[in-house]
Amino acid sequence: MKQLTDLIGVGVGPFNLSVAALLEQVPHLSSQFFDNKKEFVWHEGLMLPNTYMQTSYLKDLVTAVAPESPYSFMSYLVKNKKFYRFLNTEMQTITRAEFSDYLAWTAKQINGIHFSHAVKEINHVNDRFVVTTSQGDFEAKNLCLGTGKSAYVPDYLKANLGDNCFHASEMGVRNIDLTDKKVVLVGGGQTGADIFLNALRGHWGQPLQLDWVSRRANFQALDEAAFANEFFVPQYVEQFYHLDPSVKKREVDAQKLTSDGITSEALKAIYQELYDKFEVQKQDKWVRLLPHRTVTSMTQNFDGFNIEVKNNLTGFEEKHTGTVVILATGFETKLPACLAPIMDKLSLCDDGLLQLDQNFKVHWKGNPENSIYAVNAGLGSHGIADPQLSLAAWRSAKIINDLASESCFDITESCNVMNWGTEETIMPFSTASLISVA
Ligand SMILES: Cc1cc2nc3c(=O)[nH]c(=O)nc-3n(C[C@H](O)[C@H](O)[C@H](O)COP(=O)(O)OP(=O)(O)OC[C@H]3O[C@@H](n4cnc5c(N)ncnc54)[C@H](O)[C@@H]3O)c2cc1C
The missing domain is CATH 3.50.50.60 (FAD/NAD(P)-binding domain)
Incomplete structure (x- = not known):
C-alpha cells in the first residue's frame, strides 16, 4: 500500500528544495520530492569556471523566513567548518559552484527527497494525485510543480x-x-x-x-541599485499581483535589466x-x-x-x-509534459501557461480539496522576482502557510517608506479630494 502524503514536489531545483527545507519545520505535513537527476547539481551545463551568483548568499533556501533553520547558508558554512575563512574572503557574492554545493548539502539531509525519479505522468483519482515516476507510483493530496525552465x-x-x-x-x-x-x-x-x-x-x-x-x-x-532591488521585496510582489495584465507586461518588459x-x-x-x-x-x-x-x-x-x-x-x-x-538565447517556461492527463482540468493564461493565485496555487477545475502549487511559473502574474532566488524562501513560506491553512511562518512585514500606491495611501488622498469637493 502506497503512503498518501500531503504534498509531492515534482522537480528538485533550488525552489522546490526551499519548500522541502522549510517543510521540515512543519512535521504535521508529510511530503516527498522527486527529481530525474541522479544527484543534486545546480544547472550542471552552466557550471563554468569564474561564474558567480547574481544574488546575495543571504537569499538562500530559508533565511528570509526561518533564520533558525538548519538549512541556511550560514549553517552550511559552520557545519562544513569554513565559517572564518569564508569571512576572510570578504566575498559579497559566492561562486555558483559553492551555491550548488550548499544546495546539494541541504538535499542530502532531507529524507523525503528522491533522485533518479523522473516524473512521467500525473493523474487525479477521486481525492488524490497519482504521480507516476520511473520508479513507481506515489500518491499525494497536493502537488508543488518545480520543474524549472527549458x-x-x-x-x-x-x-x-x-x-x-x-x-x-x-x-x-x-x-x-x-x-x-x-x-x-x-x-x-x-x-x-x-x-x-x-x-x-x-x-x-x-x-x-x-x-x-x-x-x-x-x-x-x-541594475543592482538599492531602489531597483525594491522589485525583489514581498510587498512589491503582493501589489504587482493585483495590477492589470497589460500593466504587468509593461512593467516586466521595463525591468529587463533589473533581472537579466x-x-x-x-x-x-x-x-x-x-x-x-x-x-x-x-x-x-x-x-x-x-x-x-x-x-x-x-x-x-x-x-x-x-x-x-x-x-x-x-x-x-x-x-x-x-x-x-x-x-545563449535564454530560457522559457513550458508546461511539464507529465501534466498531460490532467490538462483539461487546468485553467491556462492566454500565453498557455498556468494561472496562479496570489499564494502560487494553480487555478484548477478538479477536486477543490486537492491543490497544485507551482514555483518559477509566475513571471507574468507575480513579476520579475519569481524566476529569481531573492524571494524563494518567502514564496515557499506562502505556499506552506496556504497548504497548512495556518501561519506556520510569519511573513507579515513592517511598513515600508517605499510606496507603490497601496490602498491605504490612495484612500486618504481620495477621501481628502472628496471632502474638498463637498
Ligand atoms: C546559470 C544560471 C544561473 C543563475 N543564477 C542566479 C542567481 O545568481 N540568482 C538568482 O536569483 N537566480 C539565478 N538564476 C535563476 C534561477 O534562480 C535558477 O534558474 C533556479 O535554478 C531556478 O530554480 P528551479 O527550482 O525553478 O529550477 P531548476 O533549477 O531548473 O530545477 C528544476 C528541476 O526539476 C527537474 N525536473 C524537470 N522535469 C522533471 C520531471 N519530469 N521529473 C522529475 N524532475 C524533473 C530537473 O531535473 C531540475 O533538477 C540562474 C539561472 C541560471 C540558468
Whole structure:
C-alpha cells in the first residue's frame, strides 16, 4: 500500500528544495520530492569556471523566513567548518559552484527527497494525485510543480542544432574544443557573458576568432541599485499581483535589466581581459564584440554556418560566418509534459501557461480539496522576482502557510517608506479630494 502524503514536489531545483527545507519545520505535513537527476547539481551545463551568483548568499533556501533553520547558508558554512575563512574572503557574492554545493548539502539531509525519479505522468483519482515516476507510483493530496525552465532556441535557428550549434546550457556537459574554430556566441545576457569570458581566457582552447553578438544596444549591466532591488521585496510582489495584465507586461518588459543584465563584476572582468590581451600583450584582434544586432537567419555551409545579422543601429544587414555557434538565447517556461492527463482540468493564461493565485496555487477545475502549487511559473502574474532566488524562501513560506491553512511562518512585514500606491495611501488622498469637493 502506497503512503498518501500531503504534498509531492515534482522537480528538485533550488525552489522546490526551499519548500522541502522549510517543510521540515512543519512535521504535521508529510511530503516527498522527486527529481530525474541522479544527484543534486545546480544547472550542471552552466557550471563554468569564474561564474558567480547574481544574488546575495543571504537569499538562500530559508533565511528570509526561518533564520533558525538548519538549512541556511550560514549553517552550511559552520557545519562544513569554513565559517572564518569564508569571512576572510570578504566575498559579497559566492561562486555558483559553492551555491550548488550548499544546495546539494541541504538535499542530502532531507529524507523525503528522491533522485533518479523522473516524473512521467500525473493523474487525479477521486481525492488524490497519482504521480507516476520511473520508479513507481506515489500518491499525494497536493502537488508543488518545480520543474524549472527549458532552454530557449528561436524556431528559425532550430534546424541548425547539432554538434557545432547548440544551446549554452549544454556547455558544461558537452566535450567542447574551440581550438582554431571561428566561434559565434549569440546572446548578451549573463550566460553569454560567462561563456565569453571563459572562451576569451581559452578555457575550451584558443579560438581562431570569437564573435559575441547581442541584440541589446550594448553589453548592459544588471541594475543592482538599492531602489531597483525594491522589485525583489514581498510587498512589491503582493501589489504587482493585483495590477492589470497589460500593466504587468509593461512593467516586466521595463525591468529587463533589473533581472537579466550582466553583473558589473563580470563586465569588468571581460573588459580587463580584453585590455590585457589587445592593449598590453598586443595580440592580433581575434575577438569582435557586436552589440545592437539581431540574428535574422542562419544556414549551414560546407564547413560551418552563414549567419545573417541585422544591425539595429545602422540598419544594415551583415553577413558573418562561424564554425561553432553557441546560443545563449535564454530560457522559457513550458508546461511539464507529465501534466498531460490532467490538462483539461487546468485553467491556462492566454500565453498557455498556468494561472496562479496570489499564494502560487494553480487555478484548477478538479477536486477543490486537492491543490497544485507551482514555483518559477509566475513571471507574468507575480513579476520579475519569481524566476529569481531573492524571494524563494518567502514564496515557499506562502505556499506552506496556504497548504497548512495556518501561519506556520510569519511573513507579515513592517511598513515600508517605499510606496507603490497601496490602498491605504490612495484612500486618504481620495477621501481628502472628496471632502474638498463637498
Ligand atoms: C546559470 C544560471 C544561473 C543563475 N543564477 C542566479 C542567481 O545568481 N540568482 C538568482 O536569483 N537566480 C539565478 N538564476 C535563476 C534561477 O534562480 C535558477 O534558474 C533556479 O535554478 C531556478 O530554480 P528551479 O527550482 O525553478 O529550477 P531548476 O533549477 O531548473 O530545477 C528544476 C528541476 O526539476 C527537474 N525536473 C524537470 N522535469 C522533471 C520531471 N519530469 N521529473 C522529475 N524532475 C524533473 C530537473 O531535473 C531540475 O533538477 C540562474 C539561472 C541560471 C540558468
